[in-house]
Amino acid sequence: MRGPLAVDLRSIEVPLSQLFLDPNNPRFVGSEWVYISDDDAVKSDIQESTSDRLFSEHDVDKLKSIMEYNGYLPIDRVVVRKISEDAYIVLEGNRRICAAKSINGHSDSGDPLPVAIVETFKKIPCLLYEGANEDGDASWIFQGLRHISGISEWPAFNKAKLIVEQMESRELSFTEVGKGFGLSAFGAAQWVRGYYAFQQAKDETEFGRYIDEKIYPFFQELFGRSSIALKEWLRWSEDEKKFQDAANLNEFVSWFYPVERAEDDDGVDREPSKAEVNEAWGRRRISKRDDLRSVTYLIQKSSKNWMEFRSGTDIDKSYNRALLDELEHDRDEEKNAVEKFFSILDEADKQLRDTPLSVLSDDGNKERLNVILASLRQTEEKIRGLLNK
Template sequence: MTDEQVTERPRRSFNLKNLYLDPNNYRFIDNKKHVYVEDWLVTDPKVQKSTRLFIEGKNQENIKDLIASFKSNGFMEVDVIQVKDLGDNNYLVLEGNRRVTALKCLQEDSDNGLDIGALDPSIFRKVPFEIHNYEDNEKHLVIMGLKHISGNKKWSTFNQARLIYDYLLPYKEKGKEIYNKKEAHLCSSLGVTKTKLRTMQRVMHLILEYKESDFDDQFESSKYGLFEEIIKKPAIKDWLDWDDDTFTPRNRNNLERIFSWISKTEVRISEDSDGDNDDFKDPYEEFEPIINKSLEIRDLSLFIDNESALAVMEEERSLAQGLVASGTVDKQNFNKALSKLRENLSSLSNHQSLITVEDTEQLLEAKDKLLSILPKSQNLNIEAGNYSCCFQFGVNKHFSSLKIDAYKGLDDLELKGLNRINIFAGSNNCGKTSLLEAVYLLSVHNDIGAFFKLIRLKNKLHTLNATWLNQTFDKSVKISGDFNNTTTSLEFYKFEASNIDKKDDYLSSYRLRADVDGRILDNVVHTFAHQPLIRENERVERLCASAFKSPYFFDFEEILKEHTKAVETKVESNSALKLVVDFVKKIDNNITDIRLVDDGEVKRFVVESKRTKDKDLDVTYYGEGLQRVFYIALAFSSCRNGVICIDEFETAIHFSLLIEFTKFVQELSEVFNVQVFLTSHSKECIDAFLLNDYSNESISGFFMEKNIDGLNIKQVNGDRFRYLIDNIDLDIRGDSDE
């Protein structure tokens, strides 16, 4: 308390009849029947009578304690009665209204000859009080606050908040600096924290908003807790777009909605279908509030941002139904179960030495069950499945042209005059591999699983995580071309779906739209952080059979499928696999066969060799070059009438093998009608294709070079390519150290 507040003021003693009760006392301003009284009406007998009834309460229940105390102990000046001088020896009681009311009741009893106990009747003629100059309203409010906010005779929280509001209101428009100083002064004067004071301010402003709404007649001070919980929940404050500088909600629509949830509402009843209406029947039906308790506001905050759950709550007029629709109840139960699991695992770990053989089986069962419930949906495992091909038979002409509007660093790139064998060379980071990927993706058409699989393999991921993909993928893909004299295109992009029930962990959606000669196929995947993905598609259809071979990733499952196809495909009464094995024998004449064996749960390729008659060795015991030749050649039969893309063709293959292997690749491309796209860093490899005495007319070379204007591509075809190699030693690899 400040020195100014404790300054001694003159005491007076006047007749009880000269003391008038305060009709605007904070104790009962929240009463529904209370109406503000102007100063000039304070002494009116009717006003005083109603004020006294307010203070007394029914059957004097509000002052029974004081009457009993006065009768037992007489009048004790524990707290000084404080008054305001109204003139003409009339005084308005500002502090001590209950004591004055109790004295007036006891004076009437005394006049009527009733016992007033130990109370001296002389007190009615000389009530001690203190006069203050309350032209300065601030001091009056501070004094009341000391007793009824921080003191031992507290008002209801609503009345406390109203006093603080009244104190600070005059400074609301005087700038933030002055307002903050007054806040600090009030906090130090009343001994309350700034957090408590500002919370009361926010709640009071929200209540005043409510009292200005259509539901103002339903306000009761007992609802203060509801408004306080609304203000205390950050999620709801954000939903209301609450401004703490002005203490106002900017989202007026949401404000009206939350007011309707905590209030009784009237809804017009639908008219009967036959139009037969009763003119005397009330067309409105009244509904009880959806939310009645402050604790229920806490439940609301758990799903306030879930619009579909809010719609269910409003439709059913049930907070519980909204909780169920939001999945919050399930989430809470899950968190409790997870917490118990942690506790139990910790306990088991501490008593590990007590585990017996009999316990082991039970623990293993628990382990299997735990593994079965671990979320797997983050992994976009949609690669498996059947698909058809647009062009599976009778392909006379493959890609004749290609246009990449957008893929990685390639934009507005157009290639024409594509051949059966297409060799791409150039300096580092000029986009050779990206071009190869674009060809492959156009060939897989609307197979979104193949898209995701390529992303996974390129990034050397065991599984493709939906959260990782959402954070990484941000650029759309747009590719088109002419295949077998037919126009085809595809577009792949990420978007936010509007037609699905978005759960709390929704991440993003992906659409792959493919077009063949005007026939459009869509394939859409909606991804979530923990929930299973949702897939929408008409059917999966690839443009043609295709494969992508790279020395930097190994897809054994795909190789097994290619092996099966090579076994099934016949070429002049022999299998395609025999063609491949016969060529490998030329590389190592000790090899007699390569077989796929199933050794328990492990499938592997073993090599029969004259050198190891007692034991067949796994193909991985042989050099990387032999393995790469085997795997590339194996893919041709499964790509029949389609496309094969080979990145860094010569990697791991000894230059002495290049002439024979390039010729074998050209032979396979003819036998199985496969168009080949490959990149190379080796002049020896490029020379090998042109010097292997096969068909140079079927070869096109492309030199890719980046400059200040972008990407430049030079193209040389057939015998012209051979002529340049022979006569001017053309090196289309570019100046690189790859």
């Protein structure tokens, strides 16, 4: 019976040059996988192919970018197995070590990395596994513990809050804060703007007292490339980091909290209970982020169905009606195009039959007419060939 893993682990620091990627990484194992021995694993060609595979299949580029900005962060220690006096195979943390080994002191732009950043890669804090490695199962055990049970994922709001706090406290640009978290400038901006919009809705709308963090992803979606028209309807101001149309913002939030109004004995609106608010959220008119893309489509393509949605029609029904209207419009356009085509041909035939004598009597005009007629004959042959197929 296997004992507790904790007794087989001890803390060490290992020079980065003595850490070797695991070519038997469970990520790579398929039906045709062949085990690679420790002696072969440390060979340069095997290490290079392992690195190439991690980069091509497991998003190491993003991790490299984060490390170039933050340095090597030993938040989670790499787990290694010693195979010789100066060689250790990585059991857990191959992506991190692969990214670290690819950093050569310069960023992708060619700028030298700060010395303080480079220094963090010299020695890597590790956990040395000294237990049994029967049939190479140690990698499976450690990666299984991390990636099957997994690290608890942060809610979207918490991620956004951290990005905003880092950006504000360190006075970073979207590009700079994005590098620190492996995001593009656009991606970082989407998280940040969504956070500001969420706070505005919470502070300034009549539904603010109902709002909690679960609505944040919908505000983040407002700043995606597929929701531009909806963002413009709300009149986002980049300078003030808020929406300028208070009425539309209230309407937007009301889609998520269709609370039924009730009055107390004095005829004053009664504050709904928490249970009533939760029940209203369950009936929200926008149930998923993609629905906002449907709303954007209505704004851009179908003012009639956009107004019907705003009046209470279900989003799926409004969207489907808009699609049907556009399809019918396209059919009408196609029909009109066909009629226009034949009308032009009829008119051209009439004009040729009534060719003026002034055209036929002028050498320059006759030459132009011959060129056009020759082109028409070639076109006619092509069309007849298609008609006879």
